[in-house]
Amino acid sequence: MQSVLNFRVSTLFISSTPFLGLGLPMKAIKINGLKKSYGEFFALKGVSIEVEEGEVFALLGPNGAGKTTLIRILTEGLGYDSGEIKVFGKHLSKETARLIGYVPQESVAYDLLTVRENLDFYADIYNAPPSRIPKLIEEFSLPPEKKAKELSGGMKRKLSLAVALLYEPRILILDEPSTGLDVPSRRELWGRIKRFQYEGRTVLLATHYMEEADALASRVAIMNEGKVIAVGTPDELKSLAGRESVLHIEGSLRGVELVRREFPRVIERGNILRVSVENARTLLPRVVETLISEESEIRTIRVEEPTLEDVFLKLTGRGLE
Amino acid sequence: MNRRVVKGIILKDLKEVKRERMTMFWVFAFPLMWITLLGGIWGGHSPPVTIQLGVVCPNGSAIFTTGNVVAAMENFTIDGVHVFKIREYGSEKIGMEAINQGRIDALLVFPRGFEKNVSEGLPIRIYAYFDRSDPQKYQVVSGTVKGFLSEFRHEMAVRRLNITLSYMGKYMSSNFGDNFTVEDGKAYLLGLVNPIEVEEKNVTGNAPSPIQFYVTSFIGIQFLFATMLLIGSGTLEEIEHGTLRRIAASPATAWDFLAGKVLSTFTIVTISILAGIAYAKLVFGETIFPSPLGWVLIFLAAVFSMSLGLAIAMATRSIKATNTIVNLISMPLLFLAGIVIPEATLPDWARPIVNYFPLGSALKGLRLLELYHRPASEVLPGILWLSVSAFGILLIAVLLYNWAVKRLG
Numbered sequence: 001m002q003s004v005l006n007f008r009v010s011t012l013f014i015s016s017t018p019f020l021g022l023g024l025p026m027k028a029i030k031i032n033g034l035k036k037s038y039g040e041f042f043a044l045k046g047v048s049i050e051v052e053e054g055e056v057f058a059l060l061g062p063n064g065a066g067k068t069t070l071i072r073i074l075t076e077g078l079g080y081d082s083g084e085i086k087v088f089g090k091h092l093s094k095e096t097a098r099l100i101g102y103v104p105q106e107s108v109a110y111d112l113l114t115v116r117e118n119l120d121f122y123a124d125i126y127n128a129p130p131s132r133i134p135k136l137i138e139e140f141s142l143p144p145e146k147k148a149k150e151l152s153g154g155m156k157r158k159l160s161l162a163v164a165l166l167y168e169p170r171i172l173i174l175d176e177p178s179t180g181l182d183v184p185s186r187r188e189l190w191g192r193i194k195r196f197q198y199e200g201r202t203v204l205l206a207t208h209y210m211e212e213a214d215a216l217a218s219r220v221a222i223m224n225e226g227k228v229i230a231v232g233t234p235d236e237l238k239s240l241a242g243r244e245s246v247l248h249i250e251g252s253l254r255g256v257e258l259v260r261r262e263f264p265r266v267i268e269r270g271n272i273l274r275v276s277v278e279n280a281r282t283l284l285p286r287v288v289e290t291l292i293s294e295e296s297e298i299r300t301i302r303v304e305e306p307t308l309e310d311v312f313l314k315l316t317g318r319g320l321e
Numbered sequence: 322m323n324r325r326v327v328k329g330i331i332l333k334d335l336k337e338v339k340r341e342r343m344t345m346f347w348v349f350a351f352p353l354m355w356i357t358l359l360g361g362i363w364g365g366h367s368p369p370v371t372i373q374l375g376v377v378c379p380n381g382s383a384i385f386t387t388g389n390v391v392a393a394m395e396n397f398t399i400d401g402v403h404v405f406k407i408r409e410y411g412s413e414k415i416g417m418e419a420i421n422q423g424r425i426d427a428l429l430v431f432p433r434g435f436e437k438n439v440s441e442g443l444p445i446r447i448y449a450y451f452d453r454s455d456p457q458k459y460q461v462v463s464g465t466v467k468g469f470l471s472e473f474r475h476e477m478a479v480r481r482l483n484i485t486l487s488y489m490g491k492y493m494s495s496n497f498g499d500n501f502t503v504e505d506g507k508a509y510l511l512g513l514v515n516p517i518e519v520e521e522k523n524v525t526g527n528a529p530s531p532i533q534f535y536v537t538s539f540i541g542i543q544f545l546f547a548t549m550l551l552i553g554s555g556t557l558e559e560i561e562h563g564t565l566r567r568i569a570a571s572p573a574t575a576w577d578f579l580a581g582k583v584l585s586t587f588t589i590v591t592i593s594i595l596a597g598i599a600y601a602k603l604v605f606g607e608t609i610f611p612s613p614l615g616w617v618l619i620f621l622a623a624v625f626s627m628s629l630g631l632a633i634a635m636a637t638r639s640i641k642a643t644n645t646i647v648n649l650i651s652m653p654l655l656f657l658a659g660i661v662i663p664e665a666t667l668p669d670w671a672r673p674i675v676n677y678f679p680l681g682s683a684l685k686g687l688r689l690l691e692l693y694h695r696p697a698s699e700v701l702p703g704i705l706w707l708s709v710s711a712f713g714i715l716l717i718a719v720l721l722y723n724w725a726v727k728r729l730g
Contacts, residue, residue, distance in 0.1 A: 072566070075570050076566040076567070076569060076570040077566075077569045077570050077726060077727065078566075078727065078728075079727035079728065094572050094574065095572075097570060097571055097572045098572060102567075102570065104563060104566075104567070106562075106563045107563075108563060108564055108567045110333065110337060110562075110564065111562075112336070112337045112340040112341060113333065113336055113337065117333070117336060120329070120332075121329050121330075121332070121333045122567075122571075123329075124325050124326060124328060124329025124330075124332075125326055125329055125330075125568060125571045125572075125573050126571050126572060127323070127325060127326075127572065
């Protein structure tokens with residue numbers, strides 16, 4: 001099984017570089033054999049990734065997969081043990097800092113400063129033109145005289161995004177951009193990320209939400225335990241699930257362990273059960289029968305195509321969360 | 322160095338401090354409290370001491386009684402203050418109990434026959450007991466009591482001599498031969514009872530007032546606490562909020578960041594020092610204003626202190642640990658580096674701290690310049706030592722900063 005997967009992953013790596021020879025888009029980010037450890041713990045075990053200019057590239061993986069470490073190395077100067085990183089052909093350094101705009105998980109704003117003062121400060125730090133500040137305030141509908149500590153979570157994320165765009169970087173890197181946002185704010189953010197891509201810029205985002213990766217990314221790298229285990233377009237990755245479909249069952253469910261014994265690739269989240277199987281329509285009655293025999297109350301049953309999370313489950317044997 | 326980055330950090334820090342009430346308290350209210358307390362307690366002119374003196378007197382009815390001595394003691398004043406507060410005891414034993422219990426500082430016992438011997442011009446004896454448990458107090462009490470008794474003895478000798486001289490004039494030949502007259506004899510005898518005549522003349526020295534001394538103490542407190550804590554905790558807050566990671570990732574270098582931090586902290590401390598100087602003038606009517614060389618000393622001391630604070634912060638990467646270590650360093654130095662206690666009153670083993678610990682020597686230099694108006698050449702070696710140590714520790718702080726930034730979690 002392992003050799004089959006390896007074959008498929010390597011096939012995807014090849015298929016993800018469609019342009020060969022002249023006219024090949026420039027590599028926005030090229031990472032080769034990156035390793036990083038914290039004492040005895042190996043956070044990155046030889047990660048290699050190539051992000052093309054103009055694409056939205058997602059790093060998908062559960063917490064602890066190494067996504068944030070990778071992003072902090074790219075954006076925050078975090079040291080690493082070995083490997084090579086190039087940004088538009090240049091080694092990662094202070095020189096490349098202005099090529100990258102970064103939106104971290106936490107707010108980067110100084111609580112006691114107003115929105116405008118925060119933007120003034122970062123404009124000074126990044127040597128950005130002051131004329132960008134009123135434009136960004138208007139574009140993001142930010143309250144200029146409000147202190148950062150008085151902003152909502154969504155507004156703080158907008159301010160972080162405005163800070164990242166102050167100096168018009170060619171690459172935008174976002175770490176878990178949707179975390180903590182309500183649905184309308186998330187939609188608005190996704191719209192901005194897409195707009196950024198339409199402007200021909202590159203986006204690298206780290207997420208553990210497969211919907212986010214699926215909705216935004218041109219290509220996805222699935223990470224687990226400090227390694228990239230697959231790279232490709234969402235459709236290419238889903239094809240890794242083969243002929244499998246997913247039984248989506250919702251309700252007050254009991255007897256999940258009995259189902260898991262017979263069908264090992266099960267994801268249980270709240271009152272939703274997702275069971276990856278081949279021949280879904282044949283096996284559906286058996287799964288339902290098992291659940292009902294344990295006095296489950298089933299409200300919804302449907303057969304779905306596999307998602308990226310199902311792919312992750314197939315590759316690692318566990319869910320994304 | 323990128324001037325725009327440095328300016329950005331200075332402006333940002335000043336705005337934050339202005340809006341942070343606790344920082345405002347530690348930077349402004351706390352030092353002013355120090356000036357008020359130190360100036361209020363020790364800033365005024367001290368009155369002469371009052372000595373609790375016990376006396377044990379024999380009963381008698383001679384012309385000159387112990388009562389006369391006691392009355393003279395009770396009336397003895399310096400600057401209008403009665404120096405002795407007298408308590409009479411019935412016996413030596415009771416008087417000794419009082420001195421052991423700390424009710425009196427000294428005990429004078431006039432023995433039986435004292436009054437008779439005084440009246441008859443015979444030698445007299447007084448027993449004096451002093452409590453020696455506090456050497457400083459013993460020095461003051463014994464000196465004052467013995468001084469009074471010495472004056473009393475002299476007065477008595479002069480009176481006795483005058484009686485003797487009146488007889489000499491009446492019954493002796495005016496010339497003893499060899500041109501030695503009665504007058505020569507009188508002068509010789511006067512020399513015997515009063516071999517040295519001390520004439521006291523009052524001089525007002527050029528020493529600084531206590532308030533001026535405590536203004537320099539306040540400046541020293543700013544070196545020690547405000548600068549170290551401000552830059553240390555300020556940088557750690559940047560780490561905790563994740564903003565330092567952001568700055569580290571920007572084109573700004575470690576030197577840009579540290580120059581911004583050092584200058585913003587120095588600006589805040591300078592404003593605080595100016596407020597303290599003005600406050601002392603307003604409340605106590607006295608102050609000092611540092612000369613340009615004094616400001617150079619203040620700046621170098623601040624750089625040393627800030628670098629030390631930053632080095633501690635970067636090594637510990639914890640606000641609590643930094644505050645603890647800064648306090649562990651600062652609290653003993655507050656006393657041992659001569660900041661609130663004059664060097665003259667420090668024990669011998671602590672004096673090298675004043676002379677060689679850079680902050681102690683900076684403050685000593687500042688006092689020599691501003692309080693005693695010594696020439697610049699006297700403080701230049703100290704300034705040189707301070708410069709070397711300040712930039713040495715700054716270099717260590719920069720190395721630790723770069724080391725810490727690579728490890729920000």
